[in-house]
Amino acid sequence: MTSQVTFIGAGNMASAIFGGMVEGGYPAEAITATGRDPQALAALAERHGIRTTTDNLAAVDGADVVVLAVKPQIMREVCHELRDTVQAQRPLIVSVAAGLNAATLENWLGGELAVIRCMPNTPSLVGQGAAGLFANARVSESQKQLATTLLEAVGLVEWVADETLLEAVTAVSGSGPAYFFLIMEALEDAGKKLGLPADSARRLALQTAFGAASMARESEFEPAELRRRVTSPNGTTERAIASFEDDGLRRLFENATQACATRARELSDELSRD
Ligand SMILES: NC(=O)C1=CN([C@@H]2O[C@H](COP(=O)(O)OP(=O)(O)OC[C@H]3O[C@@H](n4cnc5c(N)ncnc54)[C@H](O)[C@@H]3O)[C@@H](O)[C@H]2O)C=CC1
Numbered sequence: 001m002t003s004q005v006t007f008i009g010a011g012n013m014a015s016a017i018f019g020g021m022v023e024g025g026y027p028a029e030a031i032t033a034t035g036r037d038p039q040a041l042a043a044l045a046e047r048h049g050i051r052t053t054t055d056n057l058a059a060v061d062g063a064d065v066v067v068l069a070v071k072p073q074i075m076r077e078v079c080h081e082l083r084d085t086v087q088a089q090r091p092l093i094v095s096v097a098a099g100l101n102a103a104t105l106e107n108w109l110g111g112e113l114a115v116i117r118c119m120p121n122t123p124s125l126v127g128q129g130a131a132g133l134f135a136n137a138r139v140s141e142s143q144k145q146l147a148t149t150l151l152e153a154v155g156l157v158e159w160v161a162d163e164t165l166l167e168a169v170t171a172v173s174g175s176g177p178a179y180f181f182l183i184m185e186a187l188e189d190a191g192k193k194l195g196l197p198a199d200s201a202r203r204l205a206l207q208t209a210f211g212a213a214s215m216a217r218e219s220e221f222e223p224a225e226l227r228r229r230v231t232s233p234n235g236t237t238e239r240a241i242a243s244f245e246d247d248g249l250r251r252l253f254e255n256a257t258q259a260c261a262t263r264a265r266e267l268s269d270e271l272s273r274d
């Protein structure tokens, strides 16, 4: 039987996931999403065919899975609102909030619940997401399987055995799309500086990013080998790569991902404080 899935919060991340689920064939009538803005909800209902409401309690009533997808800063208030219904019905809880521990969520929801923490990313909207998942001890194998099935509808699923590893997942894939978008922006700007018309620079940069990612994913060779195959001895790529290495590109990624993981940890400390 199809599981009834309710999203609390219907913003960027939730709409990327349920939009991708519907695109992937999940029955839209089994999906409900809530939010604060009735007009935005009506547009989502129209676009994806899902049910929407501003009433969180009505939306959770009868749900098999409740996906918590509001901003971390308002999660406590939302959990308190849902606590009695969730305790009575005990759905599987899936939280996509950055930096909020499963134990904190369980506590805010009244205790002893099956909680999965998920760190997804927005390419879920086009079925190309990447999500890291952690299950607390109360999550059954069949619930893990259900979460895997729901999220695999929108991309790759990686389970982690230790919850703190979700900080690393956030740094690599949760926030990661923004790094690649930044690289696309920078490559486009650099192309324009070299004289290309703006629209050509954008098309070339985007198609190159797409082509490289598709090739890296499909190839039997690792990215480093694919890079070497573009790099002719004493050719043009060699100069560009040497320039990146001299300017410390790898260190930039190391620093940025450390900063990201540190922020995830800080959020978790800030938010779990009473
Ligand atoms: N945007 C991203 O790339 C990623 C976001 N996340 C997590 O997803 C969560 C949501 O982030 P976004 O979608 O980016 O935020 P957003 O601001 O786009 O969406 C938040 C949604 O919550 C709704 N909302 C606010 N108060 C509510 C309430 N009391 N009851 C029900 N709905 C309410 C708003 O109407 C809005 O639809 C955050 O916890 C974030 O950490 C996780 C991974 C990636």
Ligand SMILES: O=C(O)[C@@H]1CCC=N1
Pocket: 098, 170, 174, 175
């Ligand atoms: O920036 C954020 O806090 C969220 C979590 C990962 C991506 N966006």
